[in-house]
Amino acid sequence: MRLIKPQYKSMTDESLMMSISKGDKRAFDEVYARYSGPLLGYFMRLLWKDREKAEDFVHDLFAKIIRKPESFDVKRNFKTWLYSVANNMCKNEYKKQDVRKNTSSGLDSYYNLSDANSNVLFEVQDMQFRNEFEQRLVDLDEKHSEVFKLRHIEGLSIREISEVIDINEGTVKSRLFYATKYLAKSLKDFNPIDNR
Secondary structure, three states: OOOOOOOHHHOOHHHHHHHHHOOOHHHHHHHHHHHHHHHHHHHHHHOOOOHHHHHHHHHHHHHHHHHOHHHOOOOOOHHHHHHHHHHHHHHHHHHHHOOHHHOOOOHHHHOOOOOOOOOHHHHHHHHHHHHHHHHHHHHOOHHHHHHHHHHHOOOOOHHHHHHHHOOOHHHHHHHHHHHHHHHHHHOHHHOOOOOO
8 A cells, every 4th residue: 555645735834844853855845945935035134135144044044954853842833943043043143243233124135126117206215215214224223123024024923023032922012113113203204194
């Protein structure tokens, strides 16, 4: 009787990690397919848009998963564990480089110039907004910008952020509120409602 191979695409991250710990290479390939792209973007944003360094960090993180899959506790949420590890890798790099305040958020990796027929004025205003937004995000202190980026750039939930940076959910909400209020106030010149 031939065994039916598990449908890797429909498996949860946690189930895939259990399979990886048993040596299942296809389970690892699925985890890699799910997270290598988002992690590359995450590292690019947090590591000064240095693609080579970001790629190295993605490689190192997945190498850790291959070498020590048991370091993941299957009772935890895999995504929050993965981002916790990634977050710690970045913090260690910041300590090594000691230049955290000079980084940019990397938001322009999301921005693509449109074709020649697009509205030039809109593009210029959009570019000015992005540049100002990135600068304001850099001006925020680390604890507030970190929470803002994890929530609005990486798309993590309040609970996931709480687990990633090991603070309670109320503190996450407070920091997020402060960061949002600061950014809204700093960027009010770009709000068409306030400028009427």
